[in-house]
Amino acid sequence: MPRVLTESDVADFRDRLCEVAEQLFAERGPEAVTMRQLASALGVSPMTPYRYFKDKDDILAAxxxxxxxxxxxxxxxxxxxxxxxxxxxxxxxxxxxxxxxxxxxxxxxxxxxxxxxxxxxxxxxxxxxxxxxxxxxxxxxxxxxxxxxxxxxxxxxxxxxxxxxxxxxxxxxxxxxxxxxxxxxxxxxxxxxxxxxxx
Known part of the structure; x- marks a missing residue:
């Protein structure tokens, strides 16, 4: 059974994801970065970022x-x-x-x-x-x-x-x-x- 995420868990992961995204977006441009690449950089499954953000535009906005x-x-x-x-x-x-x-x-x-x-x-x-x-x-x-x-x-x-x-x-x-x-x-x-x- 998957662990239930607390509000703190969610906030921490969102912050980590945004930190990685900021670097990749700035280096390559948002259009060249995929959700799969963001997940790989964090060492999580390709679908994990979708648990926290709707899509890449949502991450860029954050x-x-x-x-x-x-x-x-x-x-x-x-x-x-x-x-x-x-x-x-x-x-x-x-x-x-x-x-x-x-x-x-x-x-x-x-x-x-x-x-x-x-x-x-x-x-x-x-x-x-x-x-x-x-x-x-x-x-x-x-x-x-x-x-x-x-x-x-x-x-x-x-x-x-x-x-x-x-x-x-x-x-x-x-x-x-x-x-x-x-x-x-x-x-x-x-x-x-x-x-x-x-x-």
Missing amino acids: VRTAGFDRFAEALEVAYAQPGDARARGAAVGEAYVTFAFEHPQTYKLMFDMYQPNEADYPELARSANRARATMSQYVRSLVESGHLVGDPVRIGEMFWATTHGCIVLEMVGKLPPGGARKLIAEVIPAISRGLRPTA
């Missing part, structure tokens, strides 16, 4: 959800640091870059991978929206304190696009190691100068 939540938490912790709006904004920017380079596989899956039927995964939508909100929250503080003028969400998207682009350029070898941080440190202030209140 991996990306966890990634967005960890990313958002890192930005939220940075934003909660003491200091004025500019200091907290700088802390959020540094936390963003640090997360990307300390967790490149996670970052790639979060932002560079397509999620089929994303609307079918409300937890993924929630975590992605949480991360997106953290990328405009600090900008809202800069606008409210008079350092910048404009729509905080739109400005946050501009900073996000710039930061992401620099990070990806370094990740694919188009910028030298450390080049993303250097370029971000030059471009973000240049953008900010155009968004400052006029005298």
Whole structure:
């Protein structure tokens, strides 16, 4: 008679499966990874993953959800640091870059991978929206304190696009190691100068 799985057993296996999936998805792309390969990497039968996830898209959504939540938490912790709006904004920017380079596989899956039927995964939508909100929250503080003028969400998207682009350029070898941080440190202030209140 099969052992009855506890909630802890289920959670532990799901976490292990997601950890293996994250690595394989990032290395090969989700389309090149099969459920059988995931099972083999864990040393379980080919049907075992189906006891925990509906299919491969379900696993990808779980991996990306966890990634967005960890990313958002890192930005939220940075934003909660003491200091004025500019200091907290700088802390959020540094936390963003640090997360990307300390967790490149996670970052790639979060932002560079397509999620089929994303609307079918409300937890993924929630975590992605949480991360997106953290990328405009600090900008809202800069606008409210008079350092910048404009729509905080739109400005946050501009900073996000710039930061992401620099990070990806370094990740694919188009910028030298450390080049993303250097370029971000030059471009973000240049953008900010155009968004400052006029005298």
